[in-house]
Amino acid sequence: MRPALARIYRLAGRAHIVGITGVPGSGKSTLVGKLAQKLRARSMRVGIVAIDPSSPYSGGAILGDRVRMSELATDSGIYIRSMATRGATGGIARAALDAVDILDVAGFETVIIETVGVGQDEVEIARASHTTVVISAPGLGDQIQAIKAGILEIADIHVVSKCDRSDANRTLTDLKQMLTLGTAGTAAKEWITPVIATSSVSGQGIDELLDAVGRHRHVALATELGAQRALAIAEFRLQKTAENLLLGRYAKIVVENSKPLALRLMRREGDPYTLADELLNSSLQTEHEHDARSKIA
Amino acid sequence: MAAPIRILLAKVGLDGHDRGVRIVARALRDAGMDVIYSGLHRTPDEVVTVAIQEDVDILGVSLLSGAHMTVFPKIFERLRQQGADDMIVVAGGVMPDEDVAALKAMGVKEILLQDTLPQVIVDTLRRLVAERGPR
Numbered sequence: 084m085r086p087a088l089a090r091i092y093r094l095a096g097r098a099h100i101v102g103i104t105g106v107p108g109s110g111k112s113t114l115v116g117k118l119a120q121k122l123r124a125r126s127m128r129v130g131i132v133a134i135d136p137s138s139p140y141s142g143g144a145i146l147g148d149r150v151r152m153s154e155l156a157t158d159s160g161i162y163i164r165s166m167a168t169r170g171a172t173g174g175i176a177r178a179a180l181d182a183v184d185i186l187d188v189a190g191f192e193t194v195i196i197e198t199v200g201v202g203q204d205e206v207e208i209a210r211a212s213h214t215t216v217v218i219s220a221p222g223l224g225d226q227i228q229a230i231k232a233g234i235l236e237i238a239d240i241h242v243v244s245k246c247d248r249s250d251a252n253r254t255l256t257d258l259k260q261m262l263t264l265g266t267a268g269t270a271a272k273e274w275i276t277p278v279i280a281t282s283s284v285s286g287q288g289i290d291e292l293l294d295a296v297g298r299h300r301h302v303a304l305a306t307e308l309g310a311q312r313a314l315a316i317a318e319f320r321l322q323k324t325a326e327n328l329l330l331g332r333y334a335k336i337v338v339e340n341s342k343p344l345a346l347r348l349m350r351r352e353g354d355p356y357t358l359a360d361e362l363l364n365s366s367l368q369t370e371h372e373h374d375a376r377s378k379i380a
Numbered sequence: 381m382a383a384p385i386r387i388l389l390a391k392v393g394l395d396g397h398d399r400g401v402r403i404v405a406r407a408l409r410d411a412g413m414d415v416i417y418s419g420l421h422r423t424p425d426e427v428v429t430v431a432i433q434e435d436v437d438i439l440g441v442s443l444l445s446g447a448h449m450t451v452f453p454k455i456f457e458r459l460r461q462q463g464a465d466d467m468i469v470v471a472g473g474v475m476p477d478e479d480v481a482a483l484k485a486m487g488v489k490e491i492l493l494q495d496t497l498p499q500v501i502v503d504t505l506r507r508l509v510a511e512r513g514p515r
């Protein structure tokens with residue numbers, strides 16, 4: 084698996100990666116389906132990676148995004164892959180970025196990532212996509228749910244979805260106001276974050292959104308923006324991968340080594356910080372010994 | 381950690397009965413599986429395409445409409461055309477006893493009809509994947 088992915092990564096890099104985020108129920112999947120249809124009409128091949136949360140209890144997941152993209156099912160120019168978060172925070176499954184690379188290398192010119200849409204850590208999508216679209220929907224309680232999640236700032240493009248609904252205007256006005264106050268978009272001077280009202284029911288705004296995505300890509304490539312973003316994406320990828328390797332390598336040893344230390348913690352013979360330090364050090368030690376042994380053998 | 385079992389739960393044709401398939405979806409999630417749900421009214425062709433794109437271990441078709449004897453031959457034909465004949469195919473819903481043997485002969489690995497306990501479904505699917513072995 085790893086050598087294949089290594090080769091794929093080096094070949095990838097042509098696709099335009101578009102991240103779509105917004106709270107559950109805001110209309111992400113439906114919109115992705117519509118966008119993909121339009122892109123197909125423009126003869127573009129579209130890859131979609133749709134992420135849903137795993138149950139923290141069982142580890143299992145129901146991946147239902149596809150249900151909203153059903154018009155696309157047998158078009159060979161569209162490939163949809165559903166993924167579960169499997170304990171990854173940040174709204175992006177660990178394997179999702181590998182899947183994006185594979186779709187990229189397979190010749191899908193646009194790859195759309197649909198995130199889970201919960202939690203503060205959703206900001207990670209901005210470190211995984213060239214263009215980040217943040218969706219706010221009317222009728223989901225808070226006027227603009229993205230404020231709470233802290234993801235307004237990562238938007239390259241803002242979408243107010245479900246604008247066929249009468250209460251969408253409120254959301255639109257609120258969002259525009261926040262933008263003029265400078266609290267709801269990326270701060271880059273090269274790009275002014277647009278606000279686009281869409282409806283997956285009437286089709287309004289979908290073309291406009293696609294044009295904005297295209298313009299953002301164009302501006303990024305023509306200015307510093309693209310290179311800055313590319314570096315940020317690479318940095319994030321490297322750190323994430325290192326983090327996962329670290330966890331994978333040490334998690335088991337840490338668990339094995341924790342028993343005696345937990346006993347001391349329970350008896351208040353030490354504090355959590357000191358003992359955690361000790362646990363990490365002893366785990367690193369175990370890992371080194373293990374390495375040395377396997378080299379001799 | 382072993383990868384969880386991935387299954388596509390599919391509803392094919394005009395069959396609008398989705399109570400059972402939703403219950404099964406939850407039971408399988410709670411057993412730690414990744415469940416992709418197709419939504420209602422898919423064609424055999426769509427279902428096979430999705431199963432392949434999603435790289436599932438099992439294609440599970442829920443049918444209560446009585447159309448099983450026309451749906452399953454189409455599914456197997458399509459799987460063969462796509463070179464995916466090794467896919468584990470199971471069925472659930474409402475099917476008369478006399479059709480069960482014919483469906484098995486066609487290649488449906490297990491047929492789990494009304495009133496099957498969720499735990500039995502979970503165990504059966506785990507066994508089928510274990511019997512297939514790692515891919």
Ligand code: B12
Pocket residue numbers: 389394395396397398399400401403404439440441442443444445446470471472473474492493494495496497498501
């Ligand atoms: C509830 C029901 C409805 C509801 C459905 C609501 C819904 N959203 O699901 C409503 C009222 C809408 C309805 C409508 C109709 N129904 Co109706 N309905 C039923 C009824 C009474 C129960 C079905 C049910 O929900 N069972 C409970 C669930 C939990 O059980 P289950 O679906 O069988 O699932 C279990 C197993 O089969 C298995 N399983 C299911 N799927 C899968 C998939 C996999 C992969 C696996 C492993 C296991 C598995 O696991 C579940 C748990 O054990 C059945 C009678 C019956 N005995 O089944 C008739 C029945 C299915 N309906 C029937 C008919 C004819 C209709 C209508 C055509 C009636 C009409 N003339 O309008 C319409 C068609 C609607 C449509 N578009 O398809 C007939 C079908 C006849 C046939 N197959 O030849 C039945 C059998 C009644 C009968 N005896 O005539 N129906």
Ligand SMILES: Nc1nc2c(ncn2[C@@H]2O[C@H](COP(=O)(O)OP(=O)(O)O)[C@@H](O)[C@H]2O)c(=O)[nH]1
Pocket residue numbers: 105106107108109110111112113114148151200244245246247248281282283284285
């Ligand atoms: N009125 C209206 N409803 C929509 C629109 N887009 C999606 N919905 C509905 O909003 C709900 C959530 O949509 P979904 O795409 O699954 O949202 P996600 O959870 O963000 O992926 C569904 O019931 C959709 O039918 C829209 O443009 N207008």
Ligand SMILES: [Mg+2]
Pocket residue numbers: 111112113147148197
């Ligand atoms: Mg969705």
